[in-house]
Amino acid sequence: MSVPEEVLVDEAARETYPASDAPSWTPTHAGTPLHPRHRTGNPTDVQRRLRANVEAITLAIEREQQRRASDAGEARRSTANFIANAFLEAGRTVTRIPLGVETTVETVEAILHGTPSADNDGQIVVGVSYDGLVPSPAPAAAGVANAISDNSSIVTLLALARHLEGTSFIRTVRLVAFANAPHDLPLSGLSRDRRGSRVYARRLRDRHVHVHGMIGLDSLALSNPDGAMVAIYGNTASRDLAKELRQGFRRGSPLPLRTFVLPSLLPLVSSADQRSFWREGMAAARLSAFPPSYFGQPARPISPAHTPAPKADFDVITTFVLGLAQAVSDLAGGEAQRLKA
Numbered sequence: 001m002s003v004p005e006e007v008l009v010d011e012a013a014r015e016t017y018p019a020s021d022a023p024s025w026t027p028t029h030a031g032t033p034l035h036p037r038h039r040t041g042n043p044t045d046v047q048r049r050l051r052a053n054v055e056a057i058t059l060a061i062e063r064e065q066q067r068r069a070s071d072a073g074e075a076r077r078s079t080a081n082f083i084a085n086a087f088l089e090a091g092r093t094v095t096r097i098p099l100g101v102e103t104t105v106e107t108v109e110a111i112l113h114g115t116p117s118a119d120n121d122g123q124i125v126v127g128v129s130y131d132g133l134v135p136s137p138a139p140a141a142a143g144v145a146n147a148i149s150d151n152s153s154i155v156t157l158l159a160l161a162r163h164l165e166g167t168s169f170i171r172t173v174r175l176v177a178f179a180n181a182p183h184d185l186p187l188s189g190l191s192r193d194r195r196g197s198r199v200y201a202r203r204l205r206d207r208h209v210h211v212h213g214m215i216g217l218d219s220l221a222l223s224n225p226d227g228a229m230v231a232i233y234g235n236t237a238s239r240d241l242a243k244e245l246r247q248g249f250r251r252g253s254p255l256p257l258r259t260f261v262l263p264s265l266l267p268l269v270s271s272a273d274q275r276s277f278w279r280e281g282m283a284a285a286r287l288s289a290f291p292p293s294y295f296g297q298p299a300r301p302i303s304p305a306h307t308p309a310p311k312a313d314f315d316v317i318t319t320f321v322l323g324l325a326q327a328v329s330d331l332a333g334g335e336a337q338r339l340k341a
Helices: 043-067 072-089 116-121 152-163 196-206 236-252 274-278 314-332
Strands: 007-009 093-098 106-112 123-129 173-178 211-217 230-234 257-261 284-288
Touching: 043 072, 043 152, 043 314, 072 093, 072 106, 072 152, 072 173, 093 196, 106 196, 123 152, 123 196, 123 314, 152 173, 152 211, 152 314, 173 196, 196 211, 196 274, 211 236, 211 274, 211 314, 230 236, 236 257, 236 274, 236 284, 236 314, 274 284
Parallel strands: 123 173, 123 211, 211 284, 230 257
Antiparallel strands: 007 093, 093 106, 106 173, 230 284
């Protein structure tokens, strides 16, 4: 049983969505994004516009979750539609990649095309799994502190797409929202794997796409008792990528930053999306808001009745996106408006 080819989404295709799947930027959600088509102005204006976009995207996702059908399959389809629309609104070519046959599980990809002659130098992938936006069929699995999902990572990806609108790069940049198939979905309908990043990394390998580096995004919304910080996690084969990422991020953001190069088998680096790229021989690193000690903590039961959902810190996410944008720009050979002069 073969897996269907991905679907290229454009403005015409978007109009074929059911009326119930409203575009992500209608008044039904958070309104029109507060940013110009071309990012101009001083760094303070750029930061203010970006923060407005971060807040608008966050509110749009929250409203999308509130109106979403309780059926998990419909929720996955609605989420993929939402992400695809957000990428389209950022002026990008969008591709929806199914994980298997007759399934609503789709990875959504936006491509920022670089110079064709630079393809041999490698492309840049920025990715995050979006299954945390879809209701889980097993609520008990979500009652562990270290497993809480929030919207901050997908907000970061969509805000990055907005922030980079109008920016050109030498290397091609791929912004990817990975879909992960739930365990209640029959494996027979999938492409050998339930993790979207595995299917995507294998797809790039099969198409002989040279990847210079993959950046996996982690949660930014859970409270960190040590204050706001950024940690870069890479394996020994990705040491150079981690160094490049650190240098670029520091040029664009004042957030405290630490880099950890660790063995691939450690839990905090082996369970995330970047490992899918390591398995294909590609350099990859994980950007997280948590120090290594967080991942070593024992599971802590959480009472849904007494524990509020994690809230996004718009200022932290905004400053994080500025650093990420500069890092991506440096890696891809382009320009990004920076917070620092």
